[in-house]
Each structure stands twice: as C-alpha cells, then as structure tokens.
Amino acid sequence: MPLVRRKRVNIGLVLPFLVIALAFGWMLWQKYQTSYRIPATPQTKQHSGTRTVVLFFVADGNRLAREARELESCNEAGACIKNTLDALLSGPLGDYDVALPENTSLNSVRIEGGTAVVDLSREFAVDLPSGSSAEMLAVYSIVDTISANYPQISRVKLTVEGNSSTVLNHLDLSAPLAPDYSLEQASGQAPAVAPSTPKKGK
Template identity: 50%
Template sequence: MPPLHKRSNMSLVIPFVVLALVFAVLIWGKYKTSRMVKPTPPVQQPAGQHTAVLFFIDEGGRLVREGRQMEACSGTEVCMKAVLDELFNGPVGELDEALPEGTALKGVQVVGDMAVVDLSRDFSEEAVSGSSAEMAAVYSIVNTVCVNFPSVSKVKLNIEGDEKAVLKHLDLSDPLAPDFSLEQSPAPLPADPAASSPKNDARKGTK
C-alpha cells in the first residue's frame, strides 16, 4: 500500500495537469484561428443609377430641365413609366409642376418610334386655363419622354383611352414631336470687365 502522502500529492497534481491541457488546447485553437486566412466578405456594389431629365416650369411658365437620380431598370416601357412617375411626383427643387393637379399616369406603350401615354381625366378637366399652360403641361411629358428615350421621336397622349382627346386649346388627336423652343432661354454670359475698363477705351486727342 503506497504511503498516504504520495496519494495526496497525486490527487493534487492530476487536476493541475488536466487544467493545463485544457488551456493548451484553447491556446492552440486560437493560434490556428489567427493563422487562418479569413475570406473577404463580398462587397455589395450599389445598384446602377442614371440621371433622368424631367421638364418642369419656372415662375414665368417656361419649361426648365431638372435632373433626377433613377435606379437601373430594364425594358423601355418599364423605364419610361418609372421616369414619368418621377415627373408626375413633381419637382424637388424650386421649380413648379406643369401638370394639372391630380393627373395620374394610366399606362405607357411603345409602338415603333412612338410612345403612347395614357393619362387620367384630370389632365383635361383640371388644366389651368390658357394655351400657354396647356402647352407647358403637354410638352413637359413629350419632351421628358423624347429626351430620355432617343429611340422615341413622337408621343401620343390619350386621356382615359380616348385617342381623339381635345383640350380647351390643343388637339391631342395626333402624335406630337418634342418642342424645345418652350424651354427657358439660357442666361446671358456676364460681360468681360476688362472690355469696359476705362483704361482700355481709345480716347482720341489724348496722349
């Protein structure tokens, strides 16, 4: 029978050995983990965007272009509807909306080089009185479509499916080509200060 003190020593040593082994396994695991090359998580690329050109009006009733960031889309009709939805949502800056209040987009169809845009009845019933206001409302749509979709050269506007719709001053029976003469004229460039400087003026009879 082994001495009592030796058995006591063994009972104290064994837990320490087990604990040391546990720590050794943990440390080795962490070491291996730190040495492993971690795969780089894939970077999510932002969805493609493009800038659409929308036509609103200024205080004088002239058409003015406003850029709008748009999400990428596929299909001419789908993209055209998205652009027109933005137009119908109104401007984000200081410009005014050219469309009559309550006008809604009913549908869009592309036939060859022509876009057919169907509008709600509010487009005719809520139109601001005056030929200039009607022109601005009509060509805010026509110009927006043709500028953003170069393959489209003309736009047919229907009202609730009516292909022979007539406003108070405009006949919408025929397709319309864009009219950029309705846009606001660009501001004149500032004069060159040097050109009007007194020292550059030719003064006859002086030395």
C-alpha cells in the same frame, strides 16, 4: 546679382501657388459642369444600379426647365418611361413648379415603333388651368421628358382615359407630337405657331 537672385526666389515661391490655384479652380469648374450637365443620351442602365434622367418642369411660370433626377435602373423601355413619368408627376425637388394638374395619374405607357403612347387620367384634361400657354407647358413637359431621355422615341401620343382623339380647350392631341425644346426659352407668351391644331369652335 543680388537683384536677379531675389527675382528667381520670388518666382519659385509664386509658381507652386499658381499651380495649386489653377488646379483648384479647374476642379471647381469640373464640379460645377457635372452638376448642371444633362447627358445628351442618358443611359437606361448604369453600373451603379441607377440612371440619370432629365425632367421638364415650369420655371418663372412661362417656360420649361430641366431638372436632373437619379432613378433606379431598368431594362424594358415602356417600364423605364413609366418610372420617369412617375417621377415627373411627383413634382420637382428644386424651386421649379409642376406643369401638370395635381391629381393627374398615369394609366399606362406602351411603345409603338418610334412612338410612345401615354394614357393619362381624366384630371389631366379636366383640371388644367385655362389658357393655351398652360396647356403647352403641361403637354410638352411630358413630351420633352420622354424624348430627351429616350432618343429611340421620336414622337409621343397622349391619350386621356383611352380616348385617342382628346382635344383640350386649345390643343388637339389626336396626333402624335414631336418634342419642342424652344419652350425652354424665356417668354411671356406661347409660341406664335403651336404645333397642334386649335379645337374646333374655339
């Protein structure tokens, strides 16, 4: 009988510690998940007066990576997209690298149905590093940032100083582009089949 009593006492002492440890572990896990979770459909307006957006920057020099950012709430889609792209152009807060040339500025944003038309300064095209990979990362950092935060936008049309037929060294931007989230995968090279046509004569 004494042996049985000791076992019950030990279990009684251990159980509260197990419950506390499990509860603490669950809270830590929830906090970790919250800090890294990107909302599938971020809210344009939240009760707190802010909204969470996801921005696409460059990681490891060869892929896109997401960084969450808190911005002021807004109501009009074009203005919201412009504010989001301004945050993208301001650069990452963490250890990522910006995909866009340093002096690139945003001229305008307008919505045409399900397409966002984004006009950039000439520096975007002139100061881009050479190579198809750099061009892909720069272009899709914009396209994926818009598409991930605004599901009503299915395609993004990039223009440079109003030129709707801009062609970079390797990518043709004359047609609207759909997002390409495969660029988040670690890789030492650009996708085998680029979603844009090469520049003629290159």
